[in-house]
Amino acid sequence: MLDPQVTAAVLGAGFAVTSVGLLAQTRAKRALAARCTQLEQRHEADSTHIAALEAEVRHFADAVMPALVDVLARGHRGVPVPGLSQEQLAGTVVDHAHQAVTRLLQEAVTVTREQIGxxxxxxxxxxxxxxxxxxxxxxxxxxxxxxxxxxxxxxxxxxxxxxxxxxxxxxxxxxxxxxxxxxxxxxxxxxxxxxxxxxxxxxxxxxxxxxxxxxxxxxxxxxxxxxxxxxxxxxxxxxxxxxxxxxxxxxxxxxxxxxxxxxxxxxxxxxxxxxxxxxxxxxxxxxxxxxxxxxxxxxxxxxxxxxxxxxxxxxxxxxxxxxxxxxxxxxxxxxxxxxxxxxxxxxxxxxxxxxxxxxxxxxxxxxxxxxxxxxxxxxxxxxxxxxxxxxxxxxxxxxxxxxxxxxxxxxxxxxxxxxxxxxxxxxxxxxxxxxxxxxx
Missing domain, CATH: 3.30.565.10 (Histidine kinase-like ATPase, C-terminal domain)
Structure with a gap:
């Protein structure tokens, strides 16, 4: 017959181990849930960013480029050239790329005009x-x-x-x-x-x-x-x-x-x-x-x-x-x-x-x-x-x-x-x- 103290010690150790395991499992579940939440938030942010990029690309093609052609190629005075439609993209790679395209278009029109003229x-x-x-x-x-x-x-x-x-x-x-x-x-x-x-x-x-x-x-x-x-x-x-x-x-x-x-x-x-x-x-x-x-x-x-x-x-x-x-x-x-x-x-x-x-x-x-x-x-x-x-x-x-x-x-x-x-x-x-x- 086991000594009651030994039994108590064994049961206490088992309870402690079980408690630690449960605690670790709870923490793991919480970490997993937090990670899932982060992934969902990042996915939502990426989706929003992708939507903003798509909207900006459409805006550049449908509004900015026609206005630039009117001003640079057709010589229409007073035509406003719109800027970025998505303000959060200011200073990003997209903004710099659009500015580079605008400069290249202006240079191409100027060089072509000079040669023709x-x-x-x-x-x-x-x-x-x-x-x-x-x-x-x-x-x-x-x-x-x-x-x-x-x-x-x-x-x-x-x-x-x-x-x-x-x-x-x-x-x-x-x-x-x-x-x-x-x-x-x-x-x-x-x-x-x-x-x-x-x-x-x-x-x-x-x-x-x-x-x-x-x-x-x-x-x-x-x-x-x-x-x-x-x-x-x-x-x-x-x-x-x-x-x-x-x-x-x-x-x-x-x-x-x-x-x-x-x-x-x-x-x-x-x-x-x-x-x-x-x-x-x-x-x-x-x-x-x-x-x-x-x-x-x-x-x-x-x-x-x-x-x-x-x-x-x-x-x-x-x-x-x-x-x-x-x-x-x-x-x-x-x-x-x-x-x-x-x-x-x-x-x-x-x-x-x-x-x-x-x-x-x-x-x-x-x-x-x-x-x-x-x-x-x-x-x-x-x-x-x-x-x-x-x-x-x-x-x-x-x-x-x-x-x-x-x-x-x-x-x-x-x-x-x-x-x-x-x-x-x-x-x-x-x-x-x-x-x-x-x-x-």
């Missing part, structure tokens, strides 16, 4: 060079034919009309080559502001509607030859715009200010609203070449032409003012450093000797409207492109005019008569060297 501009310049050369030769033939027939005849008038159409076509080619990154394609000697105004006036369709208030104090100021053609082209664009959006007279006046001169163009047409002024200011401030991939309206490139020339040659233009006649006041500001001094005595004497050596031909007298042709003369030599080489000749004295008297060319009959002289001499003002011949 470069190829297109090069092709356009090649075509323009050939067309411009042909039109210059055509003008020279017309002028030669005009000199063979007396003024006032029907044939002479038809030649003048044809010459005016060719001049307008040349201006159109100049606009395009300027926007494609080239120069105007014409190099002229120093000219007076009066000659610049008359030259620009003769390049638009409704030239009889342009009234230039001539003042010797400002009109006989010499402009540096390097900027004569750019300023003429810019003023032509302003005059063309003024006559296109108004029915009555367009008034031109040259005003001196402390640091240069202003050519003011006032029309009585419809004024521009706030949005049109902003768009015009944006184009006038555009200094880059034409992006052929985003051109929408080729009929509204005049301000872009002016902006390109202004940035290249150092003058400026503004159309934010209202004219006294209710329309738009356009101001072309030319700083003092762009003005020259005209031909020197040595150049005048050299031209006289050259004229004498060519047979003693004396240039025909010019009227006030033909003064735009008084800066250069033909030397009889040809450039490498087959065009006549121009040389400077002495300026022609202007017709006397009172400060308050409008230009005589405001009279249609007087302007028509003087335009006959302009046809003979306006083409002698320009050194028709092609752009690549000088820049290359």
């Amino acid at each position: 470069r190829a297109a501009r090069s092709s356009v310049r090649d075509v323009i060079d050939e067309a411009q050369t042909g039109l210059h030769r055509c003008q020279l033939r017309v002028v030669e034919e005009m000199e063979r027939h007396p003024d006032g005849t029907a044939y002479h008038q038809s030649l003048m009309s044809f010459d005016h159409l060719v001049t307008q076509s040349l201006h159109t080619l100049q606009r395009m080559r300027i926007l494609t990154g080239s120069w105007p394609g014409l190099q002229r000697a120093d000219c007076t502001v009066r000659e610049v105004v008359e030259s620009a006036r003769g390049r638009i369709n409704d030239y009889l509607r342009v009234s230039y208030t001539y003042e010797p104090r400002t009109g006989e100021t010499w402009l540096e030859g390097r900027v004569v053609e750019p300023v003429t082209v810019a003023l032509t664009e302003l005059l063309s715009n003024a006559t296109a959006f108004s029915d009555g007279k367009v008034f031109v006046e040259v005003q001196a200010f402390q640091t240069g001169y202003c050519i003011v163009v006032d029309d009585g047409g419809l004024n521009m609203n706030h949005f049109q002024r902003e768009a015009a200011a944006r184009q006038l401030g555009q200094r880059g070449v034409l992006d052929v991939t985003t051109v929408q309206d080729t009929g509204q490139l005049g301000f872009a032409v002016i902006g390109r020339l202004a940035g290249e040659y150092g003058f400026s233009a503004d159309v934010t003012s209202t004219s006294p006649y209710g329309g738009v006041r356009a101001v072309l500001r030319i700083p003092q450093e762009l003005f020259g001094h005209g031909p020197t005595d040595e150049e005048i004497e050299a031209d006289r000797q050259a004229a004498a050596s060519l047979g003693g031909h004396t240039p025909l007298p010019l009227g006030p409207a033909a003064a735009a042709g008084a800066a250069d003369a033909t030397s009889g030599e040809l450039t490498s492109g087959g065009l006549p080489q121009r040389r400077r000749r002495p300026p022609v004295a202007p017709a006397p005019a009172r400060d308050s008297e409008p230009a005589p060319s405001d009279d249609p009959d007087a302007f028509s008569a003087s335009l006959a002289q302009l046809g003979r001499t306006i083409h002698h003002t320009e050194n028709t060297l092609e752009g690549d011949q000088l820049h290359d």
Whole structure:
């Protein structure tokens, strides 16, 4: 028979072992339950994360990418590009990956545009060079034919009309080559502001509607030859715009200010609203070449032409003012450093000797409207492109005019008569060297 103490000890030990086992089993079950709970929570978190990733991928494909294409490829201003739809993904790998895709898309569009634009501009310049050369030769033939027939005849008038159409076509080619990154394609000697105004006036369709208030104090100021053609082209664009959006007279006046001169163009047409002024200011401030991939309206490139020339040659233009006649006041500001001094005595004497050596031909007298042709003369030599080489000749004295008297060319009959002289001499003002011949 067992000792009761031994039995008690055995039973106590067994109970202790059983208790320890039960305790260990309970702890194991609790740990397993906690682990299951963690796994369930992690599964739920993973499911939520996967759902957020799926939602973000769909948002990037359905919303972000179309907006980027609209802004970068199609050039739509004001299209908002949305960010992350799931804020908890900010700063994660997904966020960084989307930003990388956006940068690559922007770079791809930019590179493609540059390549397309470069190829297109090069092709356009090649075509323009050939067309411009042909039109210059055509003008020279017309002028030669005009000199063979007396003024006032029907044939002479038809030649003048044809010459005016060719001049307008040349201006159109100049606009395009300027926007494609080239120069105007014409190099002229120093000219007076009066000659610049008359030259620009003769390049638009409704030239009889342009009234230039001539003042010797400002009109006989010499402009540096390097900027004569750019300023003429810019003023032509302003005059063309003024006559296109108004029915009555367009008034031109040259005003001196402390640091240069202003050519003011006032029309009585419809004024521009706030949005049109902003768009015009944006184009006038555009200094880059034409992006052929985003051109929408080729009929509204005049301000872009002016902006390109202004940035290249150092003058400026503004159309934010209202004219006294209710329309738009356009101001072309030319700083003092762009003005020259005209031909020197040595150049005048050299031209006289050259004229004498060519047979003693004396240039025909010019009227006030033909003064735009008084800066250069033909030397009889040809450039490498087959065009006549121009040389400077002495300026022609202007017709006397009172400060308050409008230009005589405001009279249609007087302007028509003087335009006959302009046809003979306006083409002698320009050194028709092609752009690549000088820049290359």
